[in-house]
Amino acid sequence: MLHPIARKFFDNALSGGAASLLFPLTCRVCETPLESLSEIIACPQCWQDTIANRNNFDACEKCDSLLPKLQRGPQLRSCGKCDEYSFGFARACGSYAKAIRESVMQLKSAPYLSLELQQLLLTTFERLPNAQEISCLLPVPLHPNRQRSRTYNQAEIIAQQLGQRTKLPINDFSLIRAIDTEPHRAGMDEKARANSLNKAFQVRANRLITRQNILVVDDVMTTGATAHEISGTLLQAGAQTVSILTLARAVTIHQ
Numbered sequence: 395m396l397h398p399i400a401r402k403f404f405d406n407a408l409s410g411g412a413a414s415l416l417f418p419l420t421c422r423v424c425e426t427p428l429e430s431l432s433e434i435i436a437c438p439q440c441w442q443d444t445i446a447n448r449n450n451f452d453a454c455e456k457c458d459s460l461l462p463k464l465q466r467g468p469q470l471r472s473c474g475k476c477d478e479y480s481f482g483f484a485r486a487c488g489s490y491a492k493a494i495r496e497s498v499m500q501l502k503s504a505p506y507l508s509l510e511l512q513q514l515l516l517t518t519f520e521r522l523p524n525a526q527e528i529s530c531l532l533p534v535p536l537h538p539n540r541q542r543s544r545t546y547n548q549a550e551i552i553a554q555q556l557g558q559r560t561k562l563p564i565n566d567f568s569l570i571r572a573i574d575t576e577p578h579r580a581g582m583d584e585k586a587r588a589n590s591l592n593k594a595f596q597v598r599a600n601r602l603i604t605r606q607n608i609l610v611v612d613d614v615m616t617t618g619a620t621a622h623e624i625s626g627t628l629l630q631a632g633a634q635t636v637s638i639l640t641l642a643r644a645v646t647i648h649q
């Protein structure tokens with residue numbers, strides 16, 4: 395199930411005696427000892443807590459942001475803040491917290507998703523109202539400068555993993571990042587962030603975009619500005635629909 399890049403990375407790391415760095419002996423969330431190498435990030439209880447956390451909230455039917463629970467059971471409604479976003483739906487495996495946060499951090503240093511996260515990624519994909527219509531997966535591209543300074547793009551690892559499970563093709567070719575933006579620069583408000591992203595992405599090979607129902611894949615969705623910008627660019631190039639799937643959603647609970 396391991397992507398070839400991940401396999402090479404682990405083989406190199408293990409032969410270098412770095413196994414103890416890759417496989418911490420305790421859960422990264424609660425620090426109880428891990429019983430199996432397959433757990434890697436967090437213990438089963440912490441994964442269960444992370445997943446169950448959603449049931450304490452309602453969620454926006456479009457952007458999946460968490461809302462205070464109004465009814466006894468969780469339900470979908472509108473957050474009222476995402477109407478202008480150009481994408482159709484966004485879904486995240488969970489909030490940027492606990493086991494999910496640790497997984498996102500881990501993915502920055504090793505191109506691997508734990509088995510729990512692979513399964514969660516698939517069930518999150520299945521929560522998309524248009525999951526059956528998706529025609530391809532499109533990982534958010536890095537600017538060439540950044541791609542050079544890293545050995546891999548986290549979004550591509552996520553897309554590869556989901557591609558294996560869903561058998562959907564991956565389009566990592568048609569969208570390029572033309573401007574090297576700094577999405578997480580401190581002190582940037584929402585508007586400055588949106589401006590910095592303006593025309594940051596460009597489409598090449600329109601024919602692979604036209605009439606496609608595209609699922610854009612990334613590690614974290616923060617304000618939604620990047621997702622909105624990419625979606626607008628793809629729709630302008632002829633995409634039929636654009637949806638978003640991320641591992642994590644920044645923790646903002648709309649009141």
Ligand SMILES: [Zn+2]
Binds near residue numbers: 425
């Ligand atoms: Zn734990």
Ligand SMILES: [Zn+2]
Binds near residue numbers: 454455456459473477
């Ligand atoms: Zn919303």
